[in-house]
Amino acid sequence: MVIFDCDGVLVDSEVLLTNVHVTQLRKLGLNITHAELTERFLGVTDRAMHAALEADLGAPFPDDYDREVKAELRRRGARELHAVPGAAAALRRVHGPCCVASSSAQAELEFKLDATGLAPYFSGNVFSADVVAAGKPAPDIFLYAACAMRVAPAECLVIEDSVNGVKAAVAAGMDVIGFTGASHLTPAYGDRLLAAGAHAAVGDFGSLTRLVPERFVQLD
Template sequence: MLMIFDCDGVLVDSEPIAARVLSQYMSDLGHAICDADNHDRFAGLRLDAVRAILENENGELLPEDFEVEIRRRDFIAFETQLQPIPGVVAAISSIYARRCVASSGSEKKIHNSLRLTGLSELFGDNVFSAQDPRVTNGKPAPDLFLLAARDMGVKANECIVIEDSVPGVRAGKSAGMCVFGFYGGGHCSPTHANSLLAAGADKVFNDMVQLPKLTMSKI
């Protein structure tokens, strides 16, 4: 059994921070968008997909350094604001299964987030990024999760994906994996559980203390 964890919104409570960063960036360009709207539309997506959506909506091209600048601002904000999801260390430590991280963020961003929140030792080098050139399509395509399973030497039907976003849930199901939808992050609205279920999540939960029991039911 392999457990594949998304990073943002599952391991670290980064989504509210990232939403604020993007809102401020767009405001600097004269486009007002709210933090909650950012999460609802962009959670789980690569920055190139976010760029395409925003350019289409605003009818103009974003600055060439959009992705670089967003990553730079995220790094600065994370240094002082990033926290792990409550209970995640105890939950993961009590589950005796192989594990890895698979996220839309860059590998550098993932490792930095794990370092800042004391989670690095739980995963070591078992980190996979949708920015890897072997990942042709980001979430909701299954490419990233299939890459993680292949490199870890585990069949897709022997994987459990932990995701907080609709694109992530869809990616996991498209890969033929079991998916648990997590809606306990600081960005999640009261209706987010329903959105995850509608996307195909096998189970949903909002407290990491529930994860070991959910996992045992699938092993």
């Protein structure tokens, strides 16, 4: 089975997500840069990010913070969210089961996949870290996805763009390939994914499908 992360692997959404959070945080008086937000929180759950940033702020976020973020993401996402180039073509070549396992909230996951036309490739097999105790780098979401799909962890291949996600896949006992093909990363970030335990790192879906074993992807 192939398990895909969503943001930064299937959907080119990380730049938009970071922009929205930086704007909202500055309204609260927390001046954090785009680079710092990416460095600290790429691949982690919203609840973990919120807890850390509330500690930085020294106060809880306003009750409407999440609502404001989600509303802005929905407003801008309709025109700014795009599938990562080559994602749909790669998904058409996957044979056997596949799913999404992500740190994003379930409703936001479904919105992003619907907005980019990728949802039909997963037949509803979209799993959010909302349903597990610990987000990445803990292995919980990947083990949950494997259990839900009735596939042994050792038979899973994970595609991840974050160090936290790679560490989670390794901890779950799964093979993992690092992916740097979305707009928020440079190819050099692949070295960090390799250091975290990815057995390879690629910068586009063409390279990915050539690298993935034939038991997962139908090669020409």
